[in-house]
Amino acid sequence: MRWSKTKKILSWYLLLLIPLTGTVVFNVYPLLRTLGTSLENIKGTFIGFTNYKILFGNDEFKKDVVNTLYMAVLGVGFNVPVAFIIANMLNHVRRGKNVFKVIFLLPMIMSMVTVATLFKYLLMPNESGIINYLLGFLGISPKLWLNGAATARESLVAMAIWKGIGYNIILFFAGLQSVSRELYEASEIDGANEWNKWIYITIPCIKNTFVFVLITSSISALKRFTEVYAVSGETGNPAGALGTIMLFIYKNSFSTLNYKDEGQAAAASIMLFVIILGVTLINYLVTNDKEEGSPRRRSAKCNDGTGKKRRGRRRAGR
Secondary structure, three states, X not given: OHHHHHHHHHHHHHHHHHHHHHHHHHHHHHHHHHHHHOOEOOOOOEOOOHHHHHHHOOHHHHHHHHHXXXXXXXXHHHHHHHHHHHHHHHHOOOOOHHHHHHHHHHHHHOOHHHHHHHHHHHOOOOOOOHHHHXXXXXXXXXXXXXXOOOOHHHHHHHHHHHHHHHHHHHHHHHHHOOOOHHHHHHHHHOOOOHHHHHHHHHHHHOHHHHHHHXXXXXXXXXXXXXXXXXXXXXXXXXXXXXXXXXXXXXXXXXXXXXXXXXXXXHHHHHHHHHHHHHHHHHHHHHHOOHHHOOHHXXXXXXXXXXXXXXXXXXXXXX
8 A cells, every 4th residue: 555655656756757857958957057158268268257247348238238128128018008908808899709819819820030021011211111101191201110220129129019919918818707707797886987997806806917928028028039130130230229138149159240259148148047037026026916815816716706896896986
């Protein structure tokens, strides 16, 4: 009897061994190897934190960090609220929801190279571009868009939002399905308007979804590379406006046009890891509400209408 129980426990540990091995081989080891490389020169000699000192004095890297953070804030700041609003609108549609979901997800199945080519045509810096052509009817002169240092970052973020917003819309839409209709019905009896429902019922009940979307969107925005490379190559032009930390890492690791320094690339990778870790922790601390209890308990209250029902009626009726 004891042997059968031990055998069962060992079988579970054996199953856990597979993902643990993958985590160590593909996550932990590369991270430690990158950390070691960041402390070496191009000849593999240990030089301590010299690469980090050079990195902090590198004007190109400083500009890439600013560009990365700016585009991340701009992208997440527009993507998440707009996705939430569209998901709410979709949730109120009585017929054809699946059609709209397919439409929103269509850009996601397109490769980023295809999307970049499409937007290069739409945002051509002369009157041949569709956007500039339409603006001409309003008496607005052609804009440089992706070819102008003043507008390149915003244009790139708009392109990334168009391609990826469908994913967040579907996540928010799925979260909205878990909110009990009893909460809305109770608030309507107390005279709550749509804004009250959003603030006191919808947002608190899908808080877990908000946290997940914020964290994943922030990480994705900070690791921005594919769209930048598809638009500007490894130069980050115009005038370095599209340079990001990931592009800096690429140029110092795999570039065929620039001088490569793997120590600098590794140091930049570690800095990016620290930035992403810091942003993730900040997101978690800001969105974590200890008074609401565990996520499972909060989810249960929103699903069955208990606990939150009375609170929702009291708050939404104000």
